[in-house]
Amino acid sequence: MAIIENLGIEVKVLMEGIQAAEYQGGDFSETNDDFGAGTAKCHRYIESVDNAEFAIEVSATKNNPWLKTAQVKNCLNYYIDVDDHEEVEAVCLWKARMDEVLKGVREYRSNVPGLRKFRFTPVQIADDPDDAQFEEDGKHVERLGLIRVRVYRATIVRKVRAKSLRDVGDISEGSRSLYESSLKGNALSHATVLSPAVDTDETTAVIDCRWKDPEDKPLAVFYFKYRSKAALQQKMIIPRPRSPTPPPLDRGSLPRSVPNMLSGDLLGKLAFDEVRRLAQQGLPGTGGQLDNLPLTEIHRLAAATLDNLPFHEVRRLAQQAPSTNYVASNIKRDHNGALALERPRKMVKIEGGKEAIDLTED
Structure with missing residues (x-):
């Protein structure tokens, strides 16, 4: 369970509505982002599956020091970064709203709310192109296969109804193609894409906040590296399957010469x-x-x-x-x-x- 007990904050990745299995271990040195020792960090590996939809559940416990004070306007802001795309979604929690499930990116089309769900897609390996494309791809590969959730303390100033939402950039609806040389031994297996938009009756509010934590010094950061089962085994995060145990020797089924050799x-x-x-x-x-x-x-x-x-x-x-x-x-x-x-x-x-x-x- 990805939880920081003393801060009373928790994040889960749900796959097809079920919490994904979490594993500790591995090297997260390249993901610490220089936030410093004042930022609490939680690292997990999870297993991803081809074309499975996933969601991110964020919550605060009743013991959260920031929300259990008498200041009713205190809130926690959770910012979702997926692969090389920062702040694709965000959500604000306060005393009356202690948890939320983010199934994808919310958007408005002609004032009609819509939802583009998160989905894992297999990484396709392509031949190396010219150096310029390789360099551009290399800048982003360290963030691929990573879900990052940043948490900040703030106070609520006002709430307004959303008319438009943040631009999430060019998150693809299809597969991601990478150049083999740019993988750098990361054992990448999946990337995140967004499914085509579907209408939703969920309304969205935009909350203006006054931040307590600077942007480069969040209260906490959760890192989830997602990989296929085979990739997790390759990185020794989970054990490789054992060779099947041979069945007991059936002496009666052996040729006569074989038992005679054993008995001899x-x-x-x-x-x-x-x-x-x-x-x-x-x-x-x-x-x-x-x-x-x-x-x-x-x-x-x-x-x-x-x-x-x-x-x-x-x-x-x-x-x-x-x-x-x-x-x-x-x-x-x-x-x-x-x-x-x-x-x-x-x-x-x-x-x-x-x-x-x-x-x-x-």
Whole structure:
């Protein structure tokens, strides 16, 4: 929320009638306008959308020091600057009128009040023209993509009915075209245009005021830089989207060779008793037959069982696998033909740098 608490003033940008999401951060150094430390400043980024109409809501809270005094003629003047156009609109608030929504620029045509609504338009990138056009464009590019609201204290002198309103210059009704070299890394995505005028029954009054704050020293200034979502991500104002999380591995959908590779890696790390247990599950009720099976068949049965185990069981086996494991060459048959594990041979150095097998018991 763009609010300066101690001054009791607030500004919002509404897009299609809903308050635009606001973000803090980023570099606003080029927008401070040398107003000095006496001017309170509030900086926000907002997300803009192609061709969306927007409005600016200004308000004062009941705690506003200037308006809550006994001076009933005290007022606050809000001046709206859009892109490189200053004072396209203004509004005066006082005790009986503490908020206002500005939907666009008000005008009179043949004494009939009309309204040209604010609208975001995508910035079109054009090839660089000659230097003169580039220089002219470069003078304004720093203000593009910016809504600025200046707030001044004043006292009301008189109110009169408006006959004509301020000239807003050449704010386009269409898209804005910029030269790529003049963007200067600003990640601009949108500019502001005015929609064609529509009739309105809202009447407008012009209020003559006596200013308390000098023009170059406003009470407060609100800055809203508007950018597309992609531009905000580029400037790291909002996080970039994370890569989608891959779905869980469906082992049943894999080719048979893939689970076999996974189970083979784990089987090579298991104690042989665990391998026999897994193989036994592949031959329910016929455990005695394992002794008559080749080693390769026992491994095949164990791998098949491992492939069909739930993941938590596979993980348990992996966590319990010993760090030192017997390999297939250590598995022998005893004199009765039963499978047995041969203790790994321990080699020792003897004289002359030769190696010998250590047959002593550990």
